[in-house]
Amino acid sequence: MGASKNADPNQPKAERVATSLLARHDLQPVSFSLEHWKPVQALWGGYGQVIAFNAEASSAKGAAYMERLLGRINGQQGSVYPLIMKIVTPPPGSQESPSEGDLRKMLSYDVEQYFYEELATTLPGDIPVAKCVASSRTLPNQTEGSAAESQCTAMILTDLRIDFPVDFSKRQMLRLDVVYSALTWLGRFHAKSWDWLPFNPEDVVLPPLVEAQERKGRKGGRSVWRNGGYTYLETRRSEFQALQKDELSEWSAALCRPHGQHQTPAAVLAASFLSASGRAFETYIHGDVKSENMFASKDGDQVAFYDFQYVGIGLGVSDLAKLFTCSVPQTMLVEGDVPHRLEMQPKERALLERYREILLETDKAPEYEWHGFCRHWETALVDWCRFQASWGFWGNTEWLEARVRSILSDQGWWDWIEREA
Missing domain, CATH: 3.90.1200 (Aminoglycoside 3'-phosphotransferase; Chain: A, domain 2)
Known part of the structure; x- marks a missing residue:
């Protein structure tokens, strides 16, 4: 995999978070090169970023997991899937004495994860939304890495732009x-x-x-x-x-x-x-x-x-x-x-x-x-x-x-x- 492009070492490393979340489902990022790892937009108020990247199934189990999410049956080990990661990294100092706006933002990311994991899965096909591949909401407490990394909120979704360009x-x-x-x-x-x-x-x-x-x-x-x-x-x-x-x-x-x-x-x-x-x-x-x-x-x-x-x-x-x-x-x-x-x-x-x-x-x-x-x-x-x-x-x-x-x-x-x- 290519070298990390993160400039701020104090922010959670998006590459590491993505790798950790995907590994639970036998998936892995294809590469961290700029060709495969593309920031899409910054979150409001400097709270993080949205990144588009490709992941591949490292086993038949990983492919089967993705195919179930996507409603398909053709995947196999090595299949590649376009994904989106939303990673929340609050600006330094924003959590020490948070304003109402800071609290609103942080709570909103919790709400969004709940929606994708608990409600979106019940929506029929004629109400299309992205599928949640992995989320830090159910990730065990991390014991390694920086304090900032252990506090990050992240969610990996299927890329809607494939069917809705x-x-x-x-x-x-x-x-x-x-x-x-x-x-x-x-x-x-x-x-x-x-x-x-x-x-x-x-x-x-x-x-x-x-x-x-x-x-x-x-x-x-x-x-x-x-x-x-x-x-x-x-x-x-x-x-x-x-x-x-x-x-x-x-x-x-x-x-x-x-x-x-x-x-x-x-x-x-x-x-x-x-x-x-x-x-x-x-x-x-x-x-x-x-x-x-x-x-x-x-x-x-x-x-x-x-x-x-x-x-x-x-x-x-x-x-x-x-x-x-x-x-x-x-x-x-x-x-x-x-x-x-x-x-x-x-x-x-x-x-x-x-x-x-x-x-x-x-x-x-x-x-x-x-x-x-x-x-x-x-x-x-x-x-x-x-x-x-x-x-x-x-x-x-x-x-x-x-x-x-x-x-x-x-x-x-x-x-x-x-x-x-």
Whole structure:
């Protein structure tokens, strides 16, 4: 094998971790040369990297293991498999007195490993995701190597790009056919998650600061987030408080303060309603739905999502709110120019109806009538607008703001949300 290309000796050696994880399944990296060992991207905040590499089966047993994962029967000793490794190496000092953001990141990698090892294996073929080849989640405590190496979090997955070669890793709007394929994937995924519910409150991962305290007492969740996503209000209090004080933002008054006869701010009501509480229409959500987290087949008739760090309980429409704002072309949502206030338009409705049709195909689907679904959708838009207003707008900003202005001007929505929240 070629020489290591890692520049920082204090960081866990990705080559050694990959070798250790794969050896349990009679697999080994083909080479550590640049031709076979390619960094794909850095993780957010300098928390590690994603590496593409090839592994070969060192025995018939290793080949059989991979063929079972891939649903094939043609492997043999020496067969080569394209893989992806996600290795988490926290920046120096980030774990000594971690911020809420640091805690969120580290917990999210635990959640992602749980998803791939415990939930992804139950997904049918028409909800494609990568297969987990090996993970440090079940690796025995290491007794050799540096302290940093023993603390690493790593996961090796099959490479989705073999069957889904169209890459949207650079932020971009999607084609019409890919949008419909994404809605199909999401509808099926959300529907499948009814098999995983109800959740055990003692197993789920709480908001980062709360979870950190729980784990000090050797408690704490070990599965998915209690509230899927990373934008919900309970974990974005500092940004919300800053928005409350921002006199220059129209959303400070519209979302963060009492509104007329309504004493509870719209953002607080929306967040309360969207929080997991065991209702029949709740599902697991992906939590970070955008074009950068998906691949598509060549003809666009199927997509596969990845990056399940924020999978958890929620309402499927919360996944749609981000998708529509960040990755769906505005021309698929509204004709012509966007007015200051905008009610649901026929194009937007057609996309929602497509998703809802897929969602309710399963025999386990609860009663979910259109009017209630639309109220949930409106509430998800209000919640997503609150996050963007406090963090920074991007995507179909004009459309999102116009839709939320319309929702907040609807007395029917206020009456409904105050009753339901």
